[in-house]
Amino acid sequence: MQPFIRLESIGCPLPLTGVDTDQLIPARFMKRSRAEGYGGYLLHDLRFEGEGKPIADFPLNQPLYQSAEVLVARRNFGSGSSREAAVYALADFGFRCVVAPSFGDIFASNAVNNGLLPARVSEADCEALLAGLATQNRMVVDLEACTIVCGNLSVPFEVDPVWRTKLLNGWDDIDLTLSRQAEIAAFTASDASLRPWMAPRRPE
């Protein structure tokens, strides 16, 4: 996974509250394999009219934001369904960071597992960033300093320290866990005597 240290990019405003994962990627597009790409379906039903015509004033359809790697949204971003495809859609569109005052818990951990930074800012700073993006397009997201700079505005953001370390290093959990096989074996051996009822009974 590509490490995330410092990102300088166009910032795309999405001034909506509660952008849930059903909206980030509607269920009907989730039958595809990842290799087919999910970016074209990001926020599909907000971006396109019924017959597939792009809605001109929706931010993601504007030429300026085609290269945006930072998305700024309001409270409760990525709530709802655990579908990691919501993160695939954001990542495949080109986003590497989402800024919002709060995130769905599962969305945020899915994001980190795909190298996408969920940067938590205060409600006031979020409104300031959204206002700032009206006149200044470029943003700098610095994960080492945990700051976001947009023009004259500099705001701090929060991210879980463990997630920060994972993102800074581009680490993958599976390799890390496989190096702990001895501890896992010790746990299961002792657990079998502590909780013998844990194993499912095999019905006839």
Place this chain on the structure above:
Amino acid sequence: MAAKTARTLFDKVWDAHVVVQREDGQSLLWIDRHFLHEGSFHAFDKVAGRGASLARPDLTFGVEDHYVPTRVRQLDLIDPAIRRMMEQLRANTLRHKVRLFDVDDPAQGIVHVVGPEQGLTLPGLSIVCGDSHTATHGAFGALAFGIGASEVAHVLMTQTLWQNRPKRLRIRVEGRLAPGIVAKDVALSIIAAIGADGAAGHAIEYAGSVVRGLSMEGRLTLCNLSIEAGGRCGMIAPDATTLDYVRGRPYAPEGALFDAAAEAWLALGSDADAEFDREVVLDGDAIAPIVTWGTSPEDALPITATVPDPERVDDAAKAAHIRDAVSYMDLRPGQRLSDIAVDRVFIGSCTNSRIEDLRAAAAVLAGRSAKVPGLVSPGSALVKRQAEEEGLDAIFRAAGLEWVEAGCSMCVGMNGDLVPAGERCASTTNRNFKGRQGPGARTHLMSPAMVAAAAVTGHLTDMRPLLEGRN
């Protein structure tokens, strides 16, 4: 580890599953049960990409639910894109020797109904599934939470998961519920009170006299909606109600092993002086039948209320949300909720598809006709059989509703059961998000009896007068 300090239910279950505790705060947790559905193909692709095998296929269980059609079950008659989803799950579980409940299995159903029903869900276990509604299983005092595809792959390969210990939030609902008020009303009241992100970063413990008085089925509904409050899991301490439900289930322990387990399970409850990071107390006596008017589960109000007016809200972001939601839902600020006409109804989903839910809906529908079309999908083949033995299916059919097979159905818009664009549906499901039940669909969440009342009158309705003189 000897507990020197008082611990919560959550702490006791969490501590029992820690394989490795790192200094940075992450814990490697052992996973006792891993449930899979058709959406697991992304994770199996990752496993295949590494040429890996499953760590513990004996603790892994597959269920066909998200994509399965509810009217046609014959594989060669199913839409090819959906059939491929089912075939992928079948191939993946067969290759890795995982027990699969497919549509031909007499115990098939929604994964969150099948787990408890089969006794795979037990108190004190850690349970994960690539579905945010895994919180449902917390009704048994299990640590149960939804995970993403990367995490599913991690559990498949290691039977463990790295997690941060969340904060602990106790939600106490005290007093007594008025007649006809059910767990769904309690859950929606909680979400309206704390917000759809109100429990973010927290494990919820539900407590208080109202919660203790709920049946297992009501508790499952309550915990199911923990994710709609922003919590990753919700839990209820095991008690006699829990043990009575678990005893005799196919995969549950039996005999002396059950007795030993029961003793341990009853000791899981939070110690009297255990500390919580936050506490919220609700007055159960004040809870009325609740419906949602907007596009977030927090947009919930008593049926006697009116649609909010964004012009009367000072908070700019909140006013913007109300404006957007009212527009999507095609409502007028100040409109009485009970004046909102519906186009169809749906009863089912992991929130409200258990036998008690179907009985509550049938109690309103008996001897009456629905003014709008609707679908009733039981939570499992076993629930379906029981409902038919009790004659509930005949009541639904006589009222003009369709009685179909078990699955996630018209909750998530994956299996072909959709609300057409622009239509309004009274629904027992868990999410009223834009497009959740189909592109352009408008969803109002409520309890099964309230959905039945909406079916009978053709608009959102307080079901209490319709229940007068009935049991």
